Amino acid sequence: MKALAGFALTALVLSALAFMLGSYQTDVYRKLLLWVTLALSYNFLFGIAGQVAFSHFTFYGIGAYAMVILLFQVGLPLPLAILAGIGLCVLLALVVAIPATRLEGFYLALATLAFAQLFIVVLNEGGTVTGAAGGLANYRLPEVFGMRVTGPWYTVVIVLLLLGTLASLWRLDRSWFGRACRAVRDDPQAAQAMGINVTATRIAAYTITSAMAGVAGMVYAFVDNTVNPPIFGLENSFLLLFMVIVGGSGRHAGAIVGAVLLYLLPFVLSPLIGHHHALVFGLFMVAVVLFQPKGVIGIWDGWMAKRRTAP
Amino acid sequence: MNTRTFAHRLDQAQRADTAEVPAAELLIVKGLCKQFGGLQAVAELDLDVRVGEILGVIGPNGAGKSTTFNMIAGALAPSAGTLTFDGELLAGLPAHAMAARGIMRTFQHNKPFTSMSVRENVMVGMHRRIKGPLWRVWVASASTVRAERAAAQRADELVEFVGLAAWRDADVATLSFGQGRLLEIARALAAEPRLILFDEPAAGLTPSECERLSIIIRQIASQGIAVLLIEHDMRFLMALADRVAVLNFGRKIAQGTPAQIRADDAVVKAYLGDLGAMADA
Numbered sequence: 001m002k003a004l005a006g007f008a009l010t011a012l013v014l015s016a017l018a019f020m021l022g023s024y025q026t027d028v029y030r031k032l033l034l035w036v037t038l039a040l041s042y043n044f045l046f047g048i049a050g051q052v053a054f055s056h057f058t059f060y061g062i063g064a065y066a067m068v069i070l071l072f073q074v075g076l077p078l079p080l081a082i083l084a085g086i087g088l089c090v091l092l093a094l095v096v097a098i099p100a101t102r103l104e105g106f107y108l109a110l111a112t113l114a115f116a117q118l119f120i121v122v123l124n125e126g127g128t129v130t131g132a133a134g135g136l137a138n139y140r141l142p143e144v145f146g147m148r149v150t151g152p153w154y155t156v157v158i159v160l161l162l163l164g165t166l167a168s169l170w171r172l173d174r175s176w177f178g179r180a181c182r183a184v185r186d187d188p189q190a191a192q193a194m195g196i197n198v199t200a201t202r203i204a205a206y207t208i209t210s211a212m213a214g215v216a217g218m219v220y221a222f223v224d225n226t227v228n229p230p231i232f233g234l235e236n237s238f239l240l241l242f243m244v245i246v247g248g249s250g251r252h253a254g255a256i257v258g259a260v261l262l263y264l265l266p267f268v269l270s271p272l273i274g275h276h277h278a279l280v281f282g283l284f285m286v287a288v289v290l291f292q293p294k295g296v297i298g299i300w301d302g303w304m305a306k307r308r309t310a311p
Numbered sequence: 312m313n314t315r316t317f318a319h320r321l322d323q324a325q326r327a328d329t330a331e332v333p334a335a336e337l338l339i340v341k342g343l344c345k346q347f348g349g350l351q352a353v354a355e356l357d358l359d360v361r362v363g364e365i366l367g368v369i370g371p372n373g374a375g376k377s378t379t380f381n382m383i384a385g386a387l388a389p390s391a392g393t394l395t396f397d398g399e400l401l402a403g404l405p406a407h408a409m410a411a412r413g414i415m416r417t418f419q420h421n422k423p424f425t426s427m428s429v430r431e432n433v434m435v436g437m438h439r440r441i442k443g444p445l446w447r448v449w450v451a452s453a454s455t456v457r458a459e460r461a462a463a464q465r466a467d468e469l470v471e472f473v474g475l476a477a478w479r480d481a482d483v484a485t486l487s488f489g490q491g492r493l494l495e496i497a498r499a500l501a502a503e504p505r506l507i508l509f510d511e512p513a514a515g516l517t518p519s520e521c522e523r524l525s526i527i528i529r530q531i532a533s534q535g536i537a538v539l540l541i542e543h544d545m546r547f548l549m550a551l552a553d554r555v556a557v558l559n560f561g562r563k564i565a566q567g568t569p570a571q572i573r574a575d576d577a578v579v580k581a582y583l584g585d586l587g588a589m590a591d592a
Contacts, residue, residue, distance in 0.1 A: 168449060171448055171449060171451055172445075172448060172449070174459075175448040175455065175459065176434075176437075176438055176441050176442050176443075176448075176459075176462075177445060177448055179427070179431060179434060179435050179438070180435070180438055180442075182424060182426055182427060183424045183427075183435045183438075185426070186423075186424040186425050186426050186427070187422050187423075187424060187425075189386070189406075189422065190418065190422035190423075190424065191424075191435070192405070192406040192407045192410075193384065193386075193406050193407075193410060193415070193416050193418070193422075194407075194410060194415075194435050194436050194438050194498065194502070195407050195410030195411050195438050195439040195502060196407055196435070196438050197407045198407070204445070208445075250426065
């Protein structure tokens with residue numbers, strides 16, 4: 001009950017914020033919310049299930065493209081397009097996961113990296129279906145029951161997406177499934193001896209989180225009202241990894257803090273030092289990995305532990 | 312889900328205590344072989360473990376103890392031979408399928424889940440018993456919530472049973488080696504196993520920890536759980552086991568009660584260097 005009230009209050013505050021912003025700020029705010037959503041599901045895959053996969057942002061792209069193609073080229077109604085889009089993401093995730101999760105660590109990273117590159121190639125070579133290098137544009141969210149969700153109300157949709165993702169991951173994490181994922185990451189042999197089907201657990205974690213990224217992508221499709229290959233390039237997959245590491249991998253709060261920090265950092269740094277902000281970004285990354293492997297949330301934990309032990 | 316109730320096991324245990332005839336054989340190993348290239352690690356091995364009994368398996372280094380253990384635990388597939396558990400043929404199944412049938416193991420080198428607390432480690436052991444469809448977790452159905460709460464409670468009981476109550480919420484990294492071994496046991500018990508395999512449980516423990524371990528293992532067997540113990544430490548094993556099987560060069564050279572084993576010529580020969588230890592045991 002307390003958790004539910006907390007979620008409702010957060011939804012209210014985050015939604016209220018949407019109604020106070022100008023158009024530029026709205027764009028920044030929406031993308032921030034989407035990054036946090038992606039970081040949360042990637043944190044489950046990378047931080048909790050321990051899979052070093054670079055395909056997360058690709059599924060975000062698959063969701064976005066699937067939505068646009070299914071709605072405006074196939075001509076499906078919105079609810080059906082959503083279901084079909086999720087189905088497609090699950091199917092593709094299984095196709096990647098079943099061979100790839102048998103691979104561990106380095107090899108999983110390579111396999112998913114190849115998949116991410118392949119996606120960009122398919123987008124560029126997709127002709128009129130994907131719009132090739134120019135992508136797809138000039139579309140807008142269809143009406144549902146004669147109403148079109150626009151402006152701050154669409155931001156509310158993104159807020160609900162974020163909180164829905166967080167609530168789902170929270171429940172999964174605090175269940176036998178979350179423990180199984182952590183157990184498989186910590187020690188696959190011991191996990192198996194406890195009756196955990198290691199391969200099935202890895203596939204499930206990969207598929208569920210990838211589908212979540214796909215759903216976020218479907219929502220994203222109507223944020224810029226255009227999808228094109230450069231948006232879904234590899235650098236964003238790496239940014240997602242950095243967000244989780246900087247924030248503190250394996251922790252929901254860490255993913256949120258990391259996403260907010262790294263997304264907003266360029267906005268703060270660019271006016272000060274222009275394009276050199278990438279350099280500061282890199283140094284910041286190195287510093288975190290070297291001196292604070294548990295991420296920013298690790299510093300917070302340290303403070304709390306000190307406060308508890310202090311008289 | 313394991314439907315065997317505690318009462319049922321107790322019932323079996325009592326039968327094991329009172330009956331003149333030996334208790335039911337839970338695990339029957341027949342003609343088990345394992346070849347690694349040209350090396351015959353285990354050859355034509357027959358073993359049986361009965362309900363509520365402690366069967367010890369000993370042998371010098373390289374006798375095939377660990378290979379045997381790993382085949383029963385599902386970590387290695389046998390080259391030949393059968394494993395029958397409660398009437399079901401199991402040879403060659405993966406480890407998680409063995410665990411699902413109630414065969415749990417401990418590791419010689421403790422393998423805790425390092426990112427979890429002591430209690431959570433034990434709860435991982437209940438995986439098979441509380442696992443349900445994932446959508447139930449997602450909607451937080453009443454049965455999921457109840458199962459989770461019951462699991463946490465049961466984990467606390469088991470943590471207390473092995474004597475780690477004070478470390479319940481501790482990070483497993485803070486446990487000593489001996490405490491880690493106790494955690495391994497609590498984790499295996501969490502699955503409500505019918506057979507527990509101990510892989511050299513006394514290795515690396517202090518004498519007082521060994522003492523405590525013996526008591527715990529006896530308590531486990533008295534609950535009607537079959538115990539298979541592979542051990543290097545003769546003194547520890549001889550005092551604990553109901554029956555002992557001796558392996559040498561992958562073959563069983565003797566089997567019987569600890570007293571019979573001590574008097575067995577073949578065993579004495581195989582353990583020539585350990586004669587002193589045998590006499591003390």
